[in-house]
Amino acid sequence: MQSKKIFVAALIWFSCNLAHAGDAIRIGMIEGMSGAFANAGEAVARNLQFAIATVNARGGVSLPDGRHPLALEIFDNKQAVEESLMEFKRLTDKRIAFMAQGNSSAIASALVEAVDKHNQRTPDNRVLFLNYSAVDPALTNEKCSYWHFRFDAHADMRMHALTEVIKGDKRAKRIYLIGQDYSFGRLVAQTARTQLAAKRHDIAIVGDELHPIGKVKDFAPYIAKIKASGADTVITGNWGNDLTLLVKAAKEFGLNVKFYTFYGNSLGAPAAIGDAGVDRVRAVAEWHPNAGAGVKESPSDRFYQGFLQRYPQARDDYVLLRMHVMIEMLAAAIEKAGTTDAHAVAKALEGASYHNAFHDATMRAADHQLIQPLYVSVMRKKATDGLRFDNEGSGYGFKTELYLPAANTALPTSCRMRRTPH
Known part of the structure; x- marks a missing residue:
């Protein structure tokens, strides 16, 4: 009886808080969720949902009118440029301010052009492009855009x-x-x-x-x-x-x-x-599950184990730290800007830094390229050389062979960015 009362009280508390919560801040993911690369699209979705859940677990994003949860909306582009542009139109029709994409530099290039044109035509419905995997260097060099931010190291x-x-x-x-x-x-x-x-x-x-x-x-x-x-x-x-x-x-x-x-x-x-x-x-x-160097319960380990708790199936075991960093930096930039307006959030992201107990990164303002450490790791059997984790239940994991601190990964940029006036 007592447990039932506790459950009812918790349900009432949750309902009241939900009623007072602000509208969700939506992130539209345009990615291949069907076809030959559906597994890659599904892996992206899991990582973004994990990162979003982490932000929401601490109350979401704080704005002047209260706290707002993040929410992911998925648009299947079937890994094609034309489909991506059609899905981008659907995204803008829904007035989603933040677009995420990454699996294909060709698609990313087309979307950068589409975002530039859209934002110029409709300044009251601007979109910010968050790139987590499209690594063509041109996207932060000769094709750089004020509306595009890359959170992966380029090729x-x-x-x-x-x-x-x-x-x-x-x-x-x-x-x-x-x-x-x-x-x-x-x-x-x-x-x-x-x-x-x-x-x-x-x-x-x-x-x-x-x-x-x-x-x-x-x-x-x-x-x-x-x-x-x-x-x-x-x-x-x-x-x-x-x-x-x-x-x-x-x-x-x-x-x-x-x-x-x-x-x-x-x-x-x-x-x-x-x-x-x-x-x-x-x-x-930018990271791998054994980056904790074999130290049991290191901050790196705890991050990875949190993902495994959410997605315990071996086939789902593909963790991308950069996507977690991207969502955390977006949430911080929205709070700093005090608004979800794409221009204001872009300004807040420029030069912003991310820091946790095992990773540091900075969004370079000159070209909107994230500067972060890189690891080269070599495949080994699990439990050899202190290897604590394998990948996807395969019995094989990866051990750090070379670690490059962020300063050693940065390369010059040829970006000449045109910054849109507010």
Whole structure:
């Protein structure tokens, strides 16, 4: 009886507080939730929901009229540019001020142009573009926009971290480049060539291959070409199923090379390559689950375990710290601006910093590029070398091989941003 009274009292308290809560501050996510890369879109949604729940658990965002929860609204672009532009129109019709997107630099580029035009035409319904994964450097260089903020390291920054490791690997002599045939894949290959030429004059590029994005079901012919080239190292920017199928084919055909990847620690890749990836597959990211350096109950561990509590299924185990940082920095900027107006929030985000017990980041005002640490980590079996966590229940995790502090990841920008007057 007593427990029933407590439950009823709690329900009344919750209902009263809900009634007095302000309208939700909506974030519209435009992402591929169907098709070949649906698993990547679903992973983004989980991470954003986790970050939003963290903000809401402490009462939401404080504005002059009270506290407001954050809410995520998802728009499926089917990983296509035209669909993205249609979904952007739906988003603006709903007067959602904050748009999040990232899985595809080609889509991001189209959306930057769409946001610029929309905000110029309708200053009473402006939109801020929060980019969590589209890493074409142009987006914060020649195509930079006041309305666009990137929370991921761009491709040149990521490649800089990877090539710093390759620079010290004297066994790396013959490099094969393989990637998806669109702007990002071409960019990764170009950046790899440039940086390797500057850092290792003795390295030979023995192959440079692009394949259709999201359409290859059997990578065996590509693996055969890599084997025939005599390559000892592969560099790829592949992501989603294109990465998983690539490394799976490499395992099946006994390709004995090192893989330097942008995303080799996720979405099925560790399980697909298995033992063949131990000490061979490397990935670069702003953080990884074993970044806590084996210290039990470190702040990094607690963050990761909080995610696992919310999403306990092994298939959902893909944590992206940058998305958590993005939501936290957005919430802080809204509070600083005292409004959800896109222009005011953009101004508050410029130069803003994020700090927790294991991560520091700053939004560079000159180009709206987040400057944060980067880790290059190497695949290992769980429980070896103090490795506490595996990825996606695969039995394989990643151990830090190189840590670059934020100051060492920053690269110059050519951005000449036009700042819209208030």
